[in-house]
Amino acid sequence: MDLQLPGTEGWTVLAGRNGSGKSSVLQVLTLALSRLAHLDRATGRVIRRYERDWPGELxxxxxxxxxxxxxxxxxxxxxxxxxxxxxxxxxxxxxxxxxxxxxxxxxxxxxxxxxxxxxxxxxxxxxxxxxxxxxxxxxxxxxxxxxxxxxxxxxxxxxxxxxxxxxxxxxxxxxxxxxxxxxxxxxxxxxxxxxxxxxxxxxxxxxxxxxxxxxxxxxxxxxxxxxxxxxxxxxxxx
CATH class of the missing domain: 3.30.420.10 (Ribonuclease H-like superfamily/Ribonuclease H)
Structure with missing residues (x-):
């Protein structure tokens, strides 16, 4: 699925509906899109990052x-x-x-x-x-x-x-x-x-x-x- 950020008119509509400025909408959507990198492409589920507590545990x-x-x-x-x-x-x-x-x-x-x-x-x-x-x-x-x-x-x-x-x-x-x-x-x-x-x-x-x-x-x-x-x-x- 390809997601694209809206143009200038789109920012205005989104900002108006949300009651926020265009810059705020941009920050929220950019953050949301960046999270796609943390998804498993096959299932769409979030990849859970983890780190073991001590060397050798895994x-x-x-x-x-x-x-x-x-x-x-x-x-x-x-x-x-x-x-x-x-x-x-x-x-x-x-x-x-x-x-x-x-x-x-x-x-x-x-x-x-x-x-x-x-x-x-x-x-x-x-x-x-x-x-x-x-x-x-x-x-x-x-x-x-x-x-x-x-x-x-x-x-x-x-x-x-x-x-x-x-x-x-x-x-x-x-x-x-x-x-x-x-x-x-x-x-x-x-x-x-x-x-x-x-x-x-x-x-x-x-x-x-x-x-x-x-x-x-x-x-x-x-x-x-x-x-x-x-x-x-x-x-x-x-």
Whole structure:
């Protein structure tokens, strides 16, 4: 549904009916329209934002599939036509990511697939990362991907006493913290500059992730980085 603000005559009519000035009507309608961003497009229901009370209470886990950059660069370097030709057989990368709900602290690694063995091994390393930071993980939230429905995944979480929760089907916003992280890494790491190879892009990932965790201000954290909520995070001030 497309909503449009009325013209000058419309403002006058609305203001007259409401007994208010045109500027007041504009403020009310602008605020109402901005709230559409908080609606679930599929149902029209309000998306309820939440934040867990302490680190480890809930960790969001997800996999982001990215097309690899061929040697010589893609369309940003070569132009669209040449970049498309050079793209053949470049393959894909899979970013496995775990984000703590309370602190937004992220652990993320690039892998060649999203198989159950890869996802499970990733989680075991992520769990160790959070433990080293002093975070005791209680629950993990994932989508319904096959790797997260595997016995390997189930057993790894059960052995650590971690509860596994799944998102509702076709509702990725339920896993919103890691989905938001994925959008940030696309904007700030994956696509902001014309890399000339996949190797070059991958080499830029660890420094970017360090900056995200230790230095980059987060609006949900009042402009502070995730490290501000994780006192035991190593390398916090480097």
């Amino acid at each position: 960790v969001h886990v997800d996999i982001k599939k990215l097309g690899n950059i061929p040697d010589g660069g893609g369309h940003k370097v070569l132009g669209r036509a040449a970049g498309r030709r050079n793209r053949t057989n470049a393959g894909y990368s899979y970013l496995h990511t775990a984000v703590d709900d309370h602190s937004r602290l992220a652990y993320s690694k690039i892998h060649a697939d999203e198989k159950k063995e890869t996802a499970t091994a990733f989680w075991q390393r992520a769990h160790a990362f959070f433990a080293q930071a002093g975070i005791a993980v209680e629950r993990v939230l994932t989508d319904n991907g096959s790797c997260y429905r595997s016995r390997d995944w189930r057993d790894a979480l059960a052995a650590a006493g971690i509860v596994h929760k799944r998102t509702r089907p076709y509702r990725p916003q339920t896993n919103g913290k890691v989905e938001r992280f994925n959008r940030t890494l696309l904007d700030e790491w994956a696509y902001p500059r014309p890399y000339r190879s996949e190797t070059e892009r991958r080499e830029a990932f660890p420094p970017w992730l360090h900056s995200y965790n230790h230095h980059r201000g987060h609006t949900a954290l009042k402009g502070k980085p995730p490290a501000s909520r994780v006192p035991n995070l190593t390398g916090q001030y480097t």
